Amino acid sequence: MNIALTYVDNVAVLTWDEGENRINYDSLARLNEIFDELENVEGPLSIVLVGVGKFFSNGLDLQRFGHNVEELTETLRQLAVLLGRILVFPRYTVAALNGHTFAGGALISIAFDYRVMREDRGFWAMNEVDLGMTIPHALMKLLAIKLPRTTMANAVITGQRYDAASGIAAEVVHVSASEGDLLNVAIERAQAMAAKNSYSIADSKMQLFGAVARELGYTPKK
Secondary structure (H helix, E strand, O other): OOEEEEEEOOEEEEEEOOOOOOEOHHHHHHHHHHHHHHHOOOOOOEEEEEEEOOEEEOOEOHHHHHHOOHHHHHHHHHHHHHHHHHHOOOOEEEEEEOOEEEOHHHHHHHHOOEEEEEOOOOOEEOOHHHHOOOOOHHHHHHHHHHOOHHHHHHHHHHOOOEOHHHHHHOOOOOEEEOOOOHHHHHHHHHHHHOOOOHHHHHHHHHHHHHHHHHHOOOOOOO
């Protein structure tokens, strides 16, 4: 599973480079492995997650589940736990949306504190309605605490695709950047937050999002 961890000063950069960056056992295990490592980093730190090429993440690995149906339920459970973990992670987190960000990939992006989207290409969408899938209650709660209610309702009921301009207007993403500047903008934002007190960040996130993290199945460490 090609999710690489590198550092730019005090920013941990996770680069996901697996084509469509589908969510499955392997990608979830690798992301958890990296977050395990980052939990033990002392001193200033922020986190950036970015994809490569056309996709940030195209959601669940449905083709794989077609051959391994028994994996679907467990993968959804593991995804929910990871989302809870990211939601209350005691460092500032930035998602750099380099391309299409759909369904489960959209949920991963929403769990991050800040989102930068490529201005000239790519869409963000909760497109389960187009796939004939439903969204579990806990995942709805995640969307509800991170998006304006009208945006959330429109996203899940219609499956609307948001580009950078409409995404900013709907408060799906915070800023946009050119393809060449995307990662730099994300790293600059993360670097500006890296020296912030991690205990304060952790406490604030737990007060804001702790109940939803637990509903997602994540048990925060004491």
